[in-house]
Amino acid sequence: MKYYSAIDRFFNKFRKKGFLLYATLVIAATAYSFYSISNLPDVKELEQLKEQKRKKEQLKKSETDKKKEVKAEEEEEEQKDAETKKLKESESPSKKSSSLFVDEELSKDHSKIDNWSRRELHSYLSRHKIYPDLDTSLEDLIEQVKVIYYENKVAHFI
Known part of the structure; x- marks a missing residue:
């Protein structure tokens, strides 16, 4: 006759219940798969x-x-x-000539800005203490950079 301690009896209770639980899950899964296949x-x-x-x-x-x-x-x-x-x-002739020069410079720079990556745009804006959201569209970022770039260029010519 074997002697079972309280711990052995405790584990045996769960072992029997665990097996029954596992067996019912397997049977239920099999029955569900048969049902789902039959109703395709x-x-x-x-x-x-x-x-x-x-x-x-x-x-x-x-x-x-x-x-x-x-x-x-x-x-x-x-x-x-x-x-x-x-x-x-209408503008005065002196303003027209300077604005034409500025416009030519800006058109060259704008084509460069259009090719910048999102990271470059964010770094340029952060240098000018503007911190847009990360969700901001690329077109909006490009427009913001162009405006700031234009303001800086015009300030140099004035």
Whole structure:
């Protein structure tokens, strides 16, 4: 006759319950997998669902493309209006010559700024004590840098 201590009896209780728990989980998982396999939809239905999804995606793409085209046209019109306003403004000859020189310099520098990475834009702005959010779009960062760069260039020529 074996002598079981209190600790042995304690572990044996959990060992029996653990086995039953494990066995029920395995049986339940097997039953669920059989049930799910037996209720799979037909292949034809899946193909129809895929076609419907494709059609919906194509409609969404065409709508977004139309919206983008409209926005692009509006932006082009705004740029043309801004250019015509700049041309209509009258300035004295000395200001025109200096502004032309500044504009030529800025156009060269703006093309460089457009090629800067996000890290370079953030470092330039931080040097001028401007700290934009990390979520700020690249276009907004470029515009901020161009404004600051323009202000610095104009300050040198004045």
